[in-house]
Amino acid sequence: LASKLPEIGTTIFTVMSKLALEHKSINLGQGFPDFNPDQKLLTLVTDAMNAGHNQYPYMPGVEPLRQVIADKVSALYGKQYDKDSEITVTSGATEAIMAAVTAVVHTGDEVIVIEPCYDSYVPAIRLAGGIPVRVSMRPPETLDETFEIDWNKVSDAITPRTRMIILNFPHNPTGAVLKQDDLDALEQIVTNTNILLLSDEVYEHIIFAPQGHISLASRDSLAERSFVISSFGKTTHTTGWKVGYCCAPANLTAELRKVHQFMVFTVPSPFQYALAQYTGNPETYRKLPEFYRAKRDRLQQGLLNTKFRPLDCPGTFFLLADYSEISDMNESDFSIWLTKEHGVTVIPVAAFYGDPLSDSSNHKIVRFCFAKQDATLDRAVDQLMSL
């Protein structure tokens, strides 16, 4: 069989979670909470089921949820999307990304991704017949820095065939966040071009930087060419429900929906109604930075008592840490060894690069997920103290 994705294997998150299970290792790898969402939200799901919301909901998403999304984005980022023609509820951010790329990328189009990058972008581009163009972030030189996007490199990567740039801030896996300067640079690059933007903002509410999250929706010149994508999985501790959304101008939304309707058609109705009621109260996401800051600090402080050296983490629920005092192994071997021999599972950052084994992808840094109960984080740190 001639594979359409010859270089793609099973996603690193599934590989590492399986290994963690096999070795009964504490799983700080794949990004998901090990605690339940708010009981109120759970009750709202059964309420929705009992109220009869058990059949196909409206294809682009139920009206109350699209209204809540429109109101939230308008309140936070000052951009009023039309709930009927510009907002689509999707099966997680993953489907929004796949549907957007499938809808607008043609054979031979180039799509710029910023490495290290989330692992669903490149397969989406390839399936659409596009050509991924990887631009690396600048790795940190000291531990109080983080990876940074180099806009000169992005600019140099633009060609007449560039169709789209995919951005993801707050950034998985590095935790990097956007500043207004970044938006200025991006604006300069795309002005007077036909380049579209896909902005994966699933960690928009998990941000510790003083400036808060800066959405591409907040600037009209960018929003007019952007698919702005987010996910309730991160915001409500429900990664298994797979409810996300995409905000985009009507012409882009129309194309996205053509794909969405045949990819999944729609998204389970009880979850949509429950999330509409729950997220209608802004307190539900306003509390997140405080909640996750405490967990980040707990893990960061804990790791300072080990030979790991944690980096700065201005956003997301992932913390990077350097292990060069512990081992010379490459990141993949180190992560497997840590699971098998020390009972803690992490993700090699190199897995977010096109060539995970090359020296330029290996900075002796691994990713810890701190969306875990305090007791889980403490147990993991205890195990790492013996290294």
Ligand code: PMP
């Ligand atoms: N984008 C990024 C950057 C992610 O980390 C994730 C993962 N959880 C997703 C997209 C996928 O989100 P969802 O689970 O809503 O499909």
Ligand code: GLN
């Ligand atoms: N986004 C999650 C992570 O980075 C994983 C999601 C998935 O496994 N599809 O860990």
